[in-house]
Amino acid sequence: MFLRKLHKRPSAPYVMPTSDIAAGAEGDEQLQFLIEGIYDQMRGAKLQELLGVDAKGLATVYKRLSRLLTRSKTKVTS
Amino acid sequence: MSQDHDDHAKLLRLAEAFAESILTMSDDDVLAEVGDERIARVQEVVTEVASNVSKQALLKAKADREAWTASRPSNVVSLLGSSARSQFDQLRRRDRELDQRVTLAARKGKAPTDRDVEGLMDDWEDLKGLDGQDKSE
Numbered sequence: 001m002f003l004r005k006l007h008k009r010p011s012a013p014y015v016m017p018t019s020d021i022a023a024g025a026e027g028d029e030q031l032q033f034l035i036e037g038i039y040d041q042m043r044g045a046k047l048q049e050l051l052g053v054d055a056k057g058l059a060t061v062y063k064r065l066s067r068l069l070t071r072s073k074t075k076v077t078s
Numbered sequence: 079m080s081q082d083h084d085d086h087a088k089l090l091r092l093a094e095a096f097a098e099s100i101l102t103m104s105d106d107d108v109l110a111e112v113g114d115e116r117i118a119r120v121q122e123v124v125t126e127v128a129s130n131v132s133k134q135a136l137l138k139a140k141a142d143r144e145a146w147t148a149s150r151p152s153n154v155v156s157l158l159g160s161s162a163r164s165q166f167d168q169l170r171r172r173d174r175e176l177d178q179r180v181t182l183a184a185r186k187g188k189a190p191t192d193r194d195v196e197g198l199m200d201d202w203e204d205l206k207g208l209d210g211q212d213k214s215e
Contacts, residue, residue, distance in 0.1 A: 016089070
């Protein structure tokens with residue numbers, strides 16, 4: 001019962017095209033690198049090396065990715 | 079690989095990495111990213127789930143208890159008791175001395191309970207066993 005409540009979503013879930021994600025990351029080089037790195041199945045230290053940041057810096061870029069995804073979804077679905 | 083399939087794989091990787099990043103975040107960072115409204119909603123759901131689980135456990139325990147009570151052979155004790163009582167009465171009739179010792183007065187006004195009677199019958203069976211051993215030796 002509670003799972004149904006947690007998953008109260010529209011019947012057709014929104015899937016953001018990768019082109020929207022790329023467009024949203026335009027102008028933010030670190031974010032672009034992060035996305036490309038993840039597409040190439042990189043994690044942790046490899047991503048830090050790719051972006052030239054430490055763990056804290058990587059967490060900051062992840063936050064920007066989170067905001068991009070949230071912002072993009074709001075814009076598209078509204 | 080089609081473009082759709084490629085996009086799907088990329089999104090899947092992004093989702094996995096994103097989930098991992100959330101799991102490695104500190105509590106403070108998570109709280110900073112998530113609004114109070116969402117936190118309250120999750121707390122509400124968790125509380126409701128905990129309450130439902132407790133209610134279900136209680137209902138199951140009650141059902142189990144009722145099933146156990148219904149299946150329990152309730153007459154076993156009383157039948158054993160009445161059997162022992164009947165043997166005990168026969169013994170008393172045969173043995174005057176025993177009868178005197180178990181009178182109400184001797185027991186300070188208390189009639190022997192079924193438990194007492196069963197205990198006495200056990201002792202009696204033990205004594206008969208010892209008597210049998212003596213005779214055989």
